[in-house]
Amino acid sequence: MPTLDMPDRPHLDSFRRQARALQRAVRAGDPDALARLVRHHPGGALDDPGDFRLSAAQLVVAREYGFASWPRLTRYLETVAEHTWETRLGSAPAADPAEEFCRLACLTYGREDGPARWARARQLLAQHPDLSTANIWAAAAAARTDDVGRLLAERPGLVAERGGPFRWRPLYYLVYSRFDLDVSAERVLAVAGRLLDAGADPNEGYLFDALPSPFTLLTGVFGHGELGQGRQPAHPHWLALGRLLLDAGADPDDAQTLYNRMFEPDDSHLELLFEYGLGTGGGGPWKTRIGDLGTFANMLRIQLRWAIEHHQPGRVRLLAEHGVDFRSPFEGDGPAWSPGDGRTPIELALLNGDTEIAGYLVAQGAEPPGPDPVRELIAAAFRADRPMVDRVRAGHPEALAEARRSRPGLIVWAATQASVETVTLLAELGFDVNAYGRGDAPVEAEWETALHHSALNGDVELTRRLLDLGADPGLRDRRFDATPLDWARHFHQSPTAALLEPLTAPPETGD
Incomplete structure (x- = not known):
């Protein structure tokens, strides 16, 4: 995985200077430079840093930006020079x-x-x-x-x-x-x-x-x-x-289309692209130009994960019917919202309380997972199944504490994907109603609160319930420094804006 972000308007000369600077720093014994070497060079630490060659420094720099080699980085920069859209x-x-x-x-x-x-x-x-x-x-x-x-x-x-x-x-x-x-x-x-x-x-x-x-x-x-x-x-x-x-002759393997269209449940784009061979070719001319683009088998698996976690059963069926692997666990590098965490598609369906998708995957031959009290407790909560929550807690008293430890921002995800009853149940189980998390994917990241998302979605019922449960309307998200009221106003959600306005302190002004 890259550890550095590509700069705006990158140029090869800049990367050459970085490699030369790294070479000098390693030869001088700089600890940070030596740590970069250990992390990114296949040979690891050197017996004599004075022997550190420029080609090795170039390899380290390339890998820091997510490229397997210096030639691949330079080829990418040549493509950027020709095809950049500013x-x-x-x-x-x-x-x-x-x-x-x-x-x-x-x-x-x-x-x-x-x-x-x-x-x-x-x-x-x-x-x-x-x-x-x-x-x-x-x-x-x-x-x-x-x-x-x-x-x-x-x-x-x-x-x-x-x-x-x-x-x-x-x-x-x-x-x-x-x-x-x-x-x-x-x-x-x-x-x-x-x-x-x-x-x-x-x-x-x-x-x-x-x-x-x-x-x-x-x-x-x-x-x-x-x-x-x-x-x-x-x-x-x-x-x-x-x-x-x-x-x-347009190549159907279009990665950006897959990303742009994944947010809505409409699958008409996939139906057309599959008709023309989506996922069966070699990646077309752009794969040649940018060799480090991911494989389409993996990209379609990422689509599968998103569809499962966002309750898109039609897309799950379409992907499975076209040979996308729905049995293997998700492993390896992926976007932050699609981690290689070892979970299988059916585990994800169960974890999100989606019995329809889970039942379909089992019917197609996916192996049901073994018992996992934490997963079973979260899944029951997402179904708002209080009796099952109580049974899991009775049989596994440690499950709730582990669920709260491993998923501290779960209530944020629930605010975007589940019912008011699920949010209420999670709060009653001790999940912090003011926790920071992500509402676009079930991964932990301290971005915003559940109240931010109910405000954005114009969901008055959920907003009222969160406030009753102790949600703080003055909390600001960690990306845009905005309150839930700011989110409601930005997305033109007047019903939740009207509800939050009298409860939100005006911003402080300087002297």
């Missing part, structure tokens, strides 16, 4: 109307995305209806078939030319455009077809601020992401456009 460009207004239209019309995967931004793009196009006549990137974003066709006829090389505010190629602007959700399929497919016929690459993609998972054309087609489908929707003609790109 998202900061999305917040910088452009003076030229065509450039500004492109900036406003397209998904940026920044905080600016949403209907208000697209409305400004529509207004700008109405004010400058001819802005696409000499600008192929604006013509593509506006899906103007005649302008795209004429510009390509005049200069065929425009199809592969990067331009516009984001330095994208024309087809990318078409696919990421969202300013007109009523645009006709005929126009969109006609523009896409002309660009592909002229030589546009169906596997076009860019690295979002140098992160290794590429945002491809398919990523843009399927949309969604952390801001939700209201602000990052799929393309209005995603099915036809996606099929067109896949028929043209």
Whole structure:
């Protein structure tokens, strides 16, 4: 696992300097440098630090950033130099109307995305209806078939030319455009077809601020992401456009699509990608460009874990039907929200009180786990099954203390995934109603409280119950330094904001 984050706009010279600095520090006997060597170099400690070579220092630096070797790091940096998408460009207004239209019309995967931004793009196009006549990137974003066709006829090389505010190629602007959700399929497919016929690459993609998972054309087609489908929707003609790109050779193994679409239970994107061979190929051109991308077998297993933990039985069935391993324990490196903790899929289903998914996995041949009083107690609590909780406690008096020790933030997860009855039961069992945890995944991280999530979700019943149980409305989350009231206001949840406002002290002001 990497121990260092990739810097913004990384350059090979910076990593060369880091390697030389490490070499000098190791030769000088610096304790921190020697510890880095022991942790990341396969040879471990040296008998004579004075013999530490630059190639060894380069290997240590590469591994600190998550790459198996220095050549793999350098190859990645070459890919970054060619394919980086700098998202900061999305917040910088452009003076030229065509450039500004492109900036406003397209998904940026920044905080600016949403209907208000697209409305400004529509207004700008109405004010400058001819802005696409000499600008192929604006013509593509506006899906103007005649302008795209004429510009390509005049200069065929425009199809592969990067331009516009984001330095994208024309087809990318078409696919990421969202300013007109009523645009006709005929126009969109006609523009896409002309660009592909002229030589546009169906596997076009860019690295979002140098992160290794590429945002491809398919990523843009399927949309969604952390801001939700209201602000990052799929393309209005995603099915036809996606099929067109896949028929043209787009690789279905699209890691960023899997991530962006996992938050909602809709599986239509997976159905299309499986139709074209998702998980059966070698990873396509991006796997060649970035050799350290994970395997798709593992990525699909991560999808399986998310689906189990977030009560998505349809996705679990779809993944299992397409050969995704639902028997083996989760092991090895993974995202923080999908750890290699040794649990099997059926254990996770039971732990989250999901008897439907657990029953399906058993019916498909998964082996039920052996007895585990802690898991059984948590699972019973998530089902709000008080009699079972009492039976587990009676037979295993130590189980509750161990559950509280190992899962101190469990009540935060319950506030997003379970019922008011489960939250109440956990509080009665001694789980701290003011504990910090994560609401997006059942892992321990001191991020926010249960009250933050009930406020965000506009759940008045749960918010009232948490307050009755002793939740403190003045607590601030550990990432944004915001109160539950701040969360309610930020996400426009007026019912919970109204409930919390009289209970939340105003922020202190300086003299």
